[in-house]
Amino acid sequence: MSNIIEYFSSVGKGIVSLVKGMQVTGKELVTKKITECYPENRDNLNISDRFRAVLTLKDVDGHHKCIGCGICQMNCPNGTITLQTKMVDLPDGKKKKVLDKYMYDLGSCTFCMLCVTTCPQGALEFSNDFEQSVFTREKLVKELNAGLENPPIQAPKPRPAAAPAAAKPAANVEKTAPAKDDTATTPLAGNKPEEK
Numbered sequence: 001m002s003n004i005i006e007y008f009s010s011v012g013k014g015i016v017s018l019v020k021g022m023q024v025t026g027k028e029l030v031t032k033k034i035t036e037c038y039p040e041n042r043d044n045l046n047i048s049d050r051f052r053a054v055l056t057l058k059d060v061d062g063h064h065k066c067i068g069c070g071i072c073q074m075n076c077p078n079g080t081i082t083l084q085t086k087m088v089d090l091p092d093g094k095k096k097k098v099l100d101k102y103m104y105d106l107g108s109c110t111f112c113m114l115c116v117t118t119c120p121q122g123a124l125e126f127s128n129d130f131e132q133s134v135f136t137r138e139k140l141v142k143e144l145n146a147g148l149e150n151p152p153i154q155a156p157k158p159r160p161a162a163a164p165a166a167a168k169p170a171a172n173v174e175k176t177a178p179a180k181d182d183t184a185t186t187p188l189a190g191n192k193p194e195e196k
């Protein structure tokens with residue numbers, strides 16, 4: 001008798017479980033689909049602005065904003081960035097370090113954004129151009145400043161004329177006599193042994 005009760009009990013539990021599963025399936029059946037049919041929908045693909053596909057130097061009217069300081073290279077945890085810099089002559093005869101080549105290895109980038117967030121110039125960003133498949137790893141190494149000019153070099157500002165030194169006020173020579181230590185030091189009375 002107990003075997004029959006156990007049998008019908010398990011059948012009932014199975015039916016309840018099946019109904020719950022069918023409820024989830026039925027709900028998804030009428031929910032709006034978010035699956036992208038790539039590559040058929042390449043022309044109207046919806047990619048999030050926050051998607052990190054590949055590091056790029058921002059293009060500002062044909063110039064990038066990198067000053068070759070090397071902070072991004074130092075902060076990159078796995079050596080993905082390699083900078084080459086060069087010295088150029090300024091109009092005033094001085095020299096200035098500028099970026100020569102900004103090499104980035106997409107194959108080793110972990111998309112951590114440390115380079116982007118620490119750049120003092122705001123020169124870097126991640127594009128969401130995700131179609132980066134190539135046949136060899138060498139092709140994943142990119143020169144990010146290719147086709148971009150270095151930022152225009154600003155003419156050095158003339159130094160302001162030195163202001164005449166202001167007359168110093170007479171020094172207050174009043175001196176305070178050092179305070180005397182009036183505290184008398186009382187020698188400690190020794191505890192003489194009691195004479196018998």
Ligand code: SF4
Pocket residue numbers: 065066067068069070071072073083118119120121122123124
């Ligand atoms: S990208 Fe930014 S942090 Fe990196 S070298 Fe250029 S200015 Fe410096």
Ligand code: SF4
Pocket residue numbers: 055075076077078079080081108109110111112113114115116
């Ligand atoms: S995102 Fe991270 S791993 Fe990639 S280059 Fe920048 S610092 Fe390096």
